[in-house]
Amino acid sequence: MKHRTAVTDGRPRSPLTRRCFLTAAGGLAAATTFAPSAFAIGGNTPLKVGMMLPYSGVYAKLGGDITNGFKLRLAEEGNRLGGRPVELITVDSEAAPSKAIGNAARLVAGKGVDFIVGPVHSGVAMAMTKVMRKSPKTMMIIPNAGANALTREACAQNIFRASFSNWQAGYPMGAELVKRGHKRVVTMTWNYAAGKQIIEAFVEGYEKAGGGAPIAQILVDFPNTEFQAHLTRIAALKPDAVMVFFSGGGAVKFVKDYAGAGLKDTIPLYGAFVTEGTLEAQGTAAEGIVSTMHWADTLNTPANIAFMKAYRKVTSETATVFAMQGYDSAALIAQAMASLDGDTGDTAELTATLAGSVMNDSPRGPWRMSKNHNPIQDFYLRRVEGGKNVVIATAVKALEDPGGRCRLG
Numbered sequence: 001m002k003h004r005t006a007v008t009d010g011r012p013r014s015p016l017t018r019r020c021f022l023t024a025a026g027g028l029a030a031a032t033t034f035a036p037s038a039f040a041i042g043g044n045t046p047l048k049v050g051m052m053l054p055y056s057g058v059y060a061k062l063g064g065d066i067t068n069g070f071k072l073r074l075a076e077e078g079n080r081l082g083g084r085p086v087e088l089i090t091v092d093s094e095a096a097p098s099k100a101i102g103n104a105a106r107l108v109a110g111k112g113v114d115f116i117v118g119p120v121h122s123g124v125a126m127a128m129t130k131v132m133r134k135s136p137k138t139m140m141i142i143p144n145a146g147a148n149a150l151t152r153e154a155c156a157q158n159i160f161r162a163s164f165s166n167w168q169a170g171y172p173m174g175a176e177l178v179k180r181g182h183k184r185v186v187t188m189t190w191n192y193a194a195g196k197q198i199i200e201a202f203v204e205g206y207e208k209a210g211g212g213a214p215i216a217q218i219l220v221d222f223p224n225t226e227f228q229a230h231l232t233r234i235a236a237l238k239p240d241a242v243m244v245f246f247s248g249g250g251a252v253k254f255v256k257d258y259a260g261a262g263l264k265d266t267i268p269l270y271g272a273f274v275t276e277g278t279l280e281a282q283g284t285a286a287e288g289i290v291s292t293m294h295w296a297d298t299l300n301t302p303a304n305i306a307f308m309k310a311y312r313k314v315t316s317e318t319a320t321v322f323a324m325q326g327y328d329s330a331a332l333i334a335q336a337m338a339s340l341d342g343d344t345g346d347t348a349e350l351t352a353t354l355a356g357s358v359m360n361d362s363p364r365g366p367w368r369m370s371k372n373h374n375p376i377q378d379f380y381l382r383r384v385e386g387g388k389n390v391v392i393a394t395a396v397k398a399l400e401d402p403g404g405r406c407r408l409g
């Protein structure tokens, strides 16, 4: 099969200005006036991108950050992909798995989108695969949701992840806690796929490195943020360390409650996502928390410094891992579209081009698509110091999800 591998070339991009960022946002308004054709193939026909993300509820900031990052990268491309104008259509996923099939179907069948960028929530993503499997001409670019199955047993030619698998997000911290001599560990997370899989991978890494089973594993219903009774239990257990997954509004509440319960200075807290996009709201309660992640605001590379600066210029905010994942989702599409000169007509060629993606100038550092369509990427060890996730070390280089039952190609 003839296909091109999309590789970033480090070419200078057009300078980002507030005006061109806002023009990208203006594409939303245009969404209602464009008469859709089933699958546009090139020229001046707009490339239709559906953004299916949470814009309300506990993950609202995550959805907003992904959208901002995506628009930033789009603006750097002059708001054209493969020479084509871009039409963005946004849908609030509400991080609600029960609404996922209806929302995805409306974008694919109703709006005829070429790409869906979404979602944030693992359960929403799993439900969406039912629509995506029946719509092989529409590409799904996942800018966050980590459900392992998306790039294992539920993998598909048209499903690509620009973020991480939940296994990748949890595994590296296991060995780190053993290295630090923590023997009695408690885990705590929301009780749904993301939390359960991140903690499961953490325990796998911990036990593999010589640690024993956690002394307690606490599950909290999603999106419940009533943590007090669990914190009282943790205080009574007196573990050496606590490892958690919470994100967005839940992470803010958990970290403040943990400090408020007097645990911050006695039982060290480790986590995945618990200090992402939340540091300002968490304040001093977050100081000292150690996490592993495939990016950090303090990553000292030219690509990340430029990204952080551009993001601040257009949003007046500090970029987050979610913004970075939105940015890279747009970069992934931009590369493939440039490589295909904007022609999305040959689905096999489009999927093969995305599958061969090598990202050399990402803010997270270089990464590439695995054969299962999941990023192979470095994971960093970070510690909150002075309101920033300061990189202490590279925890694991080029970490690849172990895969599993997925037959592609």
Ligand code: BEZ
Pocket (backbone or CB within 6 Å): 120, 121, 122, 123, 144, 145, 146, 147, 194, 247, 273
């Ligand atoms: C997830 O549901 O996959 C997820 C949500 C927020 C942060 C990380 C993962």
